[in-house]
Amino acid sequence: MRYMCLIYSDEGWRNTMSEAEGGRVLQEFMDFTQSVVKSGHHRAGERLAPTSSATTIRTKGGKVVTTDGPFAETKEQLGGYYILEAANLDEALKLAQRIPTVHLGGAIEVRPIMDMPPAK
Amino acid sequence: VSVLPEPGGILSHWARMELGDFYHRRYGRILATLIRLIGDFELAEESLQDAFALALEAWPAAGTPANPEAWIVSTARHKAIDRIRRRAFLDTHRAEVEHHWRVQVESAADVVEPEDSLSLIFTCCHPALAPEAQVALTLRTLCGLSTEEIAHAFLVPVPTLAQRLVRAKTKIRDAGIPYRVPESHDYPARLDAVLAVVYLVFNEGYSASFGEQLVRAELCAEANRLGRMLVELLPRSTEAKGLLALMLLHDARRNARVDSDGGLVRLEDQERSRWDRGQIAEGIALVEASLRGGPPGPYAVQAAIAAVHSEARTAAETDWRQIAALYGVLVSLQPTPVVELNQAVAVAMADGPNRGLELLDRLTARGELSSYHLLPVARAELLQRLGRHPEAAAEFQRALALASNEPERRHIERRLAEVSADLR
Numbered sequence: 034m035r036y037m038c039l040i041y042s043d044e045g046w047r048n049t050m051s052e053a054e055g056g057r058v059l060q061e062f063m064d065f066t067q068s069v070v071k072s073g074h075h076r077a078g079e080r081l082a083p084t085s086s087a088t089t090i091r092t093k094g095g096k097v098v099t100t101d102g103p104f105a106e107t108k109e110q111l112g113g114y115y116i117l118e119a120a121n122l123d124e125a126l127k128l129a130q131r132i133p134t135v136h137l138g139g140a141i142e143v144r145p146i147m148d149m150p151p152a153k
Numbered sequence: 154v155s156v157l158p159e160p161g162g163i164l165s166h167w168a169r170m171e172l173g174d175f176y177h178r179r180y181g182r183i184l185a186t187l188i189r190l191i192g193d194f195e196l197a198e199e200s201l202q203d204a205f206a207l208a209l210e211a212w213p214a215a216g217t218p219a220n221p222e223a224w225i226v227s228t229a230r231h232k233a234i235d236r237i238r239r240r241a242f243l244d245t246h247r248a249e250v251e252h253h254w255r256v257q258v259e260s261a262a263d264v265v266e267p268e269d270s271l272s273l274i275f276t277c278c279h280p281a282l283a284p285e286a287q288v289a290l291t292l293r294t295l296c297g298l299s300t301e302e303i304a305h306a307f308l309v310p311v312p313t314l315a316q317r318l319v320r321a322k323t324k325i326r327d328a329g330i331p332y333r334v335p336e337s338h339d340y341p342a343r344l345d346a347v348l349a350v351v352y353l354v355f356n357e358g359y360s361a362s363f364g365e366q367l368v369r370a371e372l373c374a375e376a377n378r379l380g381r382m383l384v385e386l387l388p389r390s391t392e393a394k395g396l397l398a399l400m401l402l403h404d405a406r407r408n409a410r411v412d413s414d415g416g417l418v419r420l421e422d423q424e425r426s427r428w429d430r431g432q433i434a435e436g437i438a439l440v441e442a443s444l445r446g447g448p449p450g451p452y453a454v455q456a457a458i459a460a461v462h463s464e465a466r467t468a469a470e471t472d473w474r475q476i477a478a479l480y481g482v483l484v485s486l487q488p489t490p491v492v493e494l495n496q497a498v499a500v501a502m503a504d505g506p507n508r509g510l511e512l513l514d515r516l517t518a519r520g521e522l523s524s525y526h527l528l529p530v531a532r533a534e535l536l537q538r539l540g541r542h543p544e545a546a547a548e549f550q551r552a553l554a555l556a557s558n559e560p561e562r563r564h565i566e567r568r569l570a571e572v573s574a575d576l577r
Contacts, residue, residue: 034329121331
């Protein structure tokens, strides 16, 4: 099964980091990515630009409305994701626990990806 | 005119009774095996219901099969295949997945493996499920309790509980919660959850909060069986031993705990010759093994308390000082208001009712047990011992308003009548 690991952390914290600290965190992420690529669990993974760059669109009264910012203001923001291949939830959780965010005070939401028939 | 029903009628009635008994005893373990074979909770449950419905038709007429368990598993497997075919027909793009299932289900052996029950309980008690869903799912699947019984036991509306079960089963399937006993490094955390649920199952059987029947011996037996399996699989777990000891020691008093009218008999009034000495000896040996195995956990300490009670030949000979000391240990391990309530009762027995009442007053003031009927019962009993009968009567009244279990209500009514008679 494929599992989406949504990475949530406080963006503000990222900005207050020293350059050296930021470098260490980046290295930790690169190490994690490399290890799951090597073990064959990695399917995808990206880092997102901060929510200050987000634009949200939705329909209101039959019109598409575009607004500045993320869809909801939350204490922790979606900052990136991994898609990991795992035999079951236990394996997915074990892998997700190693995402550096977990020990850096953030949270990972693990969601299975639904298998859909390929688009024709 | 003969008043006897037709012979066939008697036979079919007997077969139905037998099937009902079989259902209650075997539902959980058969379902556990079916889930392993079929790989889907919902489909396994539906197919098992189909198989039992068919048995209800077939067994009274043709007689109970030589191996009823294998008959049910085999029938349920075929019913599952029917359902898979129907689903695949309706939903063509899933045909490939369904084919994989079908091959697996068709080639399976109709053997009920006891280990499957353990896989099932670890799955039901997975931390990715909400705690209340873990308990509900275990009672529904392993113990075969109905949704209504579970809802009643937990004072939850039936639709709420039904929804809780559906959501839990959907999550098991969609999130890929594995159906297995966890790997050794996951054991400690996962075991705590399982032990809690097993003990809850035992308590459901021991003091069934729903309906008239006070003791559902089969549930206790099921919990004990699960407890034994855990002890076997985890020979070094002191808490698995502690839990089994606790359940055996309580269960040993089962026959003395209920009078001929189904009324509850208090520990001090029980006819101790009716206690199951064999089971007590087994329980005490397990407590000792558990305490030797390492620092005591909450189950081992509770079992030790039960063991001290079991060792007293009469209620008067009970070593209350030791019991009060053990409750002191238990409060430090498990600081819950119910444990504190029991500690207060033990202290009252060891050091006098005034000392116990002090502890109960503190507990009452905190308000955490405001809907728990045993708090006013405990207060009432101490007040009665102190000769404060009007206050005792008021507390029994309060308890009556909170108690829902019929035998317990009758017991409280009797105590209220006693204390009211003393008032006149």
